[in-house]
Amino acid sequence: MRIEVISLFPQLIEQVGAFGMARKAVEVGALQLIATDLRNFAQRADRRVDERTFGGGPGMVLQAEPVSRALAAAHSCAPGAKVVFLSPQGAPLTQAWAERLAAEPAVVLLCGRYEGMDERLAGQVDVELSLGDFVLSGGELAAMVVVDAVARLLPGVLGDAASAREDSFSCGGLLDHPHFTRPREWQGRAVPDVLLSGDHAAIRRWRLKRALGATWLKRPELLAGVDLDEEQQALLREFVAQCRESGNEVKS
Numbered sequence: 001m002r003i004e005v006i007s008l009f010p011q012l013i014e015q016v017g018a019f020g021m022a023r024k025a026v027e028v029g030a031l032q033l034i035a036t037d038l039r040n041f042a043q044r045a046d047r048r049v050d051e052r053t054f055g056g057g058p059g060m061v062l063q064a065e066p067v068s069r070a071l072a073a074a075h076s077c078a079p080g081a082k083v084v085f086l087s088p089q090g091a092p093l094t095q096a097w098a099e100r101l102a103a104e105p106a107v108v109l110l111c112g113r114y115e116g117m118d119e120r121l122a123g124q125v126d127v128e129l130s131l132g133d134f135v136l137s138g139g140e141l142a143a144m145v146v147v148d149a150v151a152r153l154l155p156g157v158l159g160d161a162a163s164a165r166e167d168s169f170s171c172g173g174l175l176d177h178p179h180f181t182r183p184r185e186w187q188g189r190a191v192p193d194v195l196l197s198g199d200h201a202a203i204r205r206w207r208l209k210r211a212l213g214a215t216w217l218k219r220p221e222l223l224a225g226v227d228l229d230e231e232q233q234a235l236l237r238e239f240v241a242q243c244r245e246s247g248n249e250v251k252s
């Protein structure tokens with residue numbers, strides 16, 4: 001897929017494509033990442049693209065014309081590309097959004113700065129996405145987050161596609177189960193026996209129970225949106241009972 005990020009700081013965006021899974025996505029040809037400098041579309045000789053806000057008050061605003069020109073140039077390379085404006089006023093970025101964007105052939109990520117963009121650009125935006133209820137000084141970090149979250153979902157990027165399917169929010173809307181690695185014992189704490197048993201059915205049950213348990217403990221509100229089958233309900237009941245009994249850690 002093609003992701004073009006329009007920003008005042010394209011060097012920041014280039015960094016996300018230089019490391020980890022986003023880099024791998026570029027290397028395997030699953031992702032074409034383009035960082036476009038908004039100043040290339042400035043109308044003024046000094047290459048500025050911001051102006052004072054009408055109505056008075058502090059802060060500058062990105063002007064409509066340079067942004068609109070940058071979007072037109074992006075669409076001339078990728079007609080039909082979805083335009084995402086990163087904004088604290090947007091819908092929360094979720095795994096479902098990452099999956100939706102990863103299914104698109106082309107996406108344009110638009111990064112605001114200062115007070116944001118001229119409101120008249122709203123009609124050129126398909127969706128506003130937010131990283132959370134806080135205000136960043138620019139959309140670049142949010143765009144980098146989107147690039148990373150999307151890149152790892154593209155075909156051929158994760159070594160084992162199953163690992164993305166089992167991650168938090170993907171596996172039936174639950175959190176991921178806990179993971180352990182070598183050594184088998186560390187600081188007097190052993191890895192749960194079942195994980196060393198080679199009994200795949202028991203391991204699957206354990207993981208499902210612990211995924212349900214992690215969700216119940218850490219993000220109980222997520223369970224309201226999940227339709228648990230009989231096995232899941234039984235495993236969750238088991239986890240809750242063990243948790244209440246032991247008053248702390250569930251060991252098996």
Ligand code: SAH
Nearest residue numbers: 086087088112116130131135136138139142
């Ligand atoms: N005046 C705006 C905030 C502007 S912050 C308001 O209060 O709504 C400048 C830019 O940073 C925004 O245009 C947006 O692109 C980016 N930004 C800030 N917070 C963000 C967040 N939580 N998620 C995504 N982008 C954000």
